[in-house]
Amino acid sequence: MQRRSEPPRFDTEAFRVRDAVATGSSRTRLTRRDLTAPIHGVRAPVDLDLRLVEAIAVVMRRDQFVSHLDAARLWGGPVPARFDGGPVHVTSIGDSPIMRRPQVTPHRTRLVDVPVDTVRGIRVSTPARAWFECASLLTEEELVVLGDHFVGPAGLATPDDLAASIVAGSRSARRARAALARVRPGVESPMESRMRLAVVDAGFAEPEINVDVTDDDGGFLGRVDLSWPALRIGLEYDGDHHRDRSTFRHDQRRSNGFVVNGWILIHATASDAARPAVLFERLRQAFVQRRLARMAPSGQSS
Known part of the structure; x- marks a missing residue:
């Protein structure tokens, strides 16, 4: 994680406490009422509509990315309401430490060349990878609905992309293949x-x-x-x-x-x-x- 070289903008963005201190902000300034602490080590303006996933993204390292259900949400995918308010899924790459926070469900991938994209400045799983990651959490029907969204008019993935994302021999592979067989392009809702x-x-x-x-x-x-x-x-x-x-x-x-x-x-x-x-x-x-x-x-x- 690169350290900031400029002080954070207290009125427009979320930032790490350590970065603010390193660029000259006092601890007293960081406790004023115009700032809130969405998670430990992060401050944000009180009127900033900051979601938990955005706060977590502030403290993610370069070898970490938002994954699973939260990546699917960031891509606009339909995620069942029963997962609302849950912890954020964060995956670490290779041998890097996993993120240990109460608001995070940590994962690890041994792939060092894992495909990662960016949505609104947040590192996330690609749509196809997010779809397969969700196979361990969703029912077959819910996975079909998510797959239909990704291969639909938004054009975020193709059926071939979804097929290539399935990890052979994994616990979720059978469910993913069964869902993929029922995914159809052209669905609009x-x-x-x-x-x-x-x-x-x-x-x-x-x-x-x-x-x-x-x-x-x-x-x-x-x-x-x-x-x-x-x-x-x-x-x-x-x-x-x-x-x-x-x-x-x-x-x-x-x-x-x-x-x-x-x-x-x-x-x-x-x-x-x-x-x-x-x-x-x-x-x-x-x-x-x-x-x-x-x-x-x-x-x-x-």
């Missing part, structure tokens, strides 16, 4: 991932993801979260923002366009995700309706 997994686990054919649908004249009708285009069946997840009046009206007009073009569009909400039996029954009925329509003689309705 964690709930889309969960709905897709739930539908497939319920026995339905795997849907296509975020398909742009047009009418018979080529006019754009909309993008469907999950769909079976050959059957003209779609499944949409409606989050809380769909309750807004203007959004609701737009959704109604959009749904009408699908209906008049022969689509069955099923809408799911958070309550359906928690208790999907009714949703699955609606979806089953849609498949039955399409099957009966195909079996009906030409010119007759189903």
Whole structure:
């Protein structure tokens, strides 16, 4: 860790106490009420919205980096809420000492050329490495959701990157491979991932993801979260923002366009995700309706 050559800015940044003292700040100055101590050995302005991971980053050495769940969070990945408020995962490289602090879960990697990136000035695991590190902490479904995020529109990793991150013979390798087999590019939200997994686990054919649908004249009708285009069946997840009046009206007009073009569009909400039996029954009925329509003689309705 390089020592600072200039005094810290007491009003804009977090800093190490030892660096402040080394550049001329008095111990008395470091105890004033305009500063807070987020962790031992670190001070920050009281009005600075400093997260624990950012405070830990101040005292990390160059041979350490934020890893596992905290790296995934810094990359914007969906991490389950049950891990909120937990200790920060910090990995040390090679034979360097691990970080021993009450707010830290320490790890070590023997790889001296471990891939490390930077997010907002903090050394972190790459997205693919963070995904595999999380395999020891997340369920298979949660790992799929995280993988979908990394290979999704953000373009943080590819399925090949995730595959290359798996350490053969490790305790988490089997879970990671099982999750990777279900990771799909193109997913735009964690709930889309969960709905897709739930539908497939319920026995339905795997849907296509975020398909742009047009009418018979080529006019754009909309993008469907999950769909079976050959059957003209779609499944949409409606989050809380769909309750807004203007959004609701737009959704109604959009749904009408699908209906008049022969689509069955099923809408799911958070309550359906928690208790999907009714949703699955609606979806089953849609498949039955399409099957009966195909079996009906030409010119007759189903």
